[in-house]
Amino acid sequence: AQKITQTQPGMFVQEKEAVTLDCTYDTSDQSYGLFWYKQPSSGEMIFLIYQGSYDEQNATEGRYSLNFQKARKSANLVISASQLGDSAMYFCAMREAANNAGNNRKLIWGLGTSLAVNP
Amino acid sequence: DSGVTQTPKHLITATGQRVTLRCSPRSGDLSVYWYQQSLDQGLQFLIQYYNGEERAKGNILERFSAQQFPDLHSELNLSSLELGDSALYFCASSVEFGRAGTDTQYFGPGTRLTVL
Numbered sequence: 224a225q226k227i228t229q230t231q232p233g234m235f236v237q238e239k240e241a242v243t244l245d246c247t248y249d250t251s252d253q254s255y256g257l258f259w260y261k262q263p264s265s266g267e268m269i270f271l272i273y274q275g276s277y278d279e280q281n282a283t284e285g286r287y288s289l290n291f292q293k294a295r296k297s298a299n300l301v302i303s304a305s306q307l308g309d310s311a312m313y314f315c316a317m318r319e320a321a322n323n324a325g326n327n328r329k330l331i332w333g334l335g336t337s338l339a340v341n342p
Numbered sequence: 343d344s345g346v347t348q349t350p351k352h353l354i355t356a357t358g359q360r361v362t363l364r365c366s367p368r369s370g371d372l373s374v375y376w377y378q379q380s381l382d383q384g385l386q387f388l389i390q391y392y393n394g395e396e397r398a399k400g401n402i403l404e405r406f407s408a409q410q411f412p413d414l415h416s417e418l419n420l421s422s423l424e425l426g427d428s429a430l431y432f433c434a435s436s437v438e439f440g441r442a443g444t445d446t447q448y449f450g451p452g453t454r455l456t457v458l
Contacts, residue, residue: 268434329387
């Protein structure tokens with residue numbers, strides 16, 4: 224069964240330091256996508272970064288990078304040079320490819336990691 | 343700003359009532375998804391529509407229903423509300439349906455429903 228595991232309920236990091244948020248996934252499919260979203264205290268869900276299962280290089284978006292280790296089924300988010308505004312919940316999510324009927328497009332979510340950036 | 347709009351932002355109602363949540367997807371997006379986020383169950387997929395047709399159903403209660411209109415906006419109807427329905431309801435949209443895992447879902451700001 225598809226599953227996303229985020230083992231760190233809460234993390235602390237000093238401003239300007241880097242932090243890694245863990246995500247492991249379970250799927251039997253060969254084609255899938257991995258996503259990270261940020262949810263600040265205001266509640267909105269903000270897309271950060273995407274990694275496709277066939278992408279050979281790790282995805283990067285500004286200060287965000289994804290450490291994708293396919294054999295270990297892990298997709299850790301690395302935030303470099305943390306800022307106070309990075310304090311938020313971070314969710315890892317996965318979506319498998321659609322089947323022939325075009326179904327299975329939903330995102331499977333982890334329980335999230337709460338990140339606090341200390342000044 | 344993701345480009346996905348949701349109204350209302352907040353909704354307070356009583357048990358047994360019925361409410362309608364509205365979502366407008368990003369321009370050009372044909373797929374709309376509804377999710378429920380509650381403290382005890384995390385984020386749960388409810389239902390997906392593509393170009394007006396229902397495509398996938400998740401943990402959606404029979405008291406809940408949804409539809410997507412010809413202009414692609416979608417409504418989620420919640421009836422016979424219970425205290426446990428209090429949650430943040432998100433709508434998300436994506437570009438295409440059918441491509442292998444690639445299309446990103448962009449989320450609206452959510453509707454916070456409180457059932458008293």
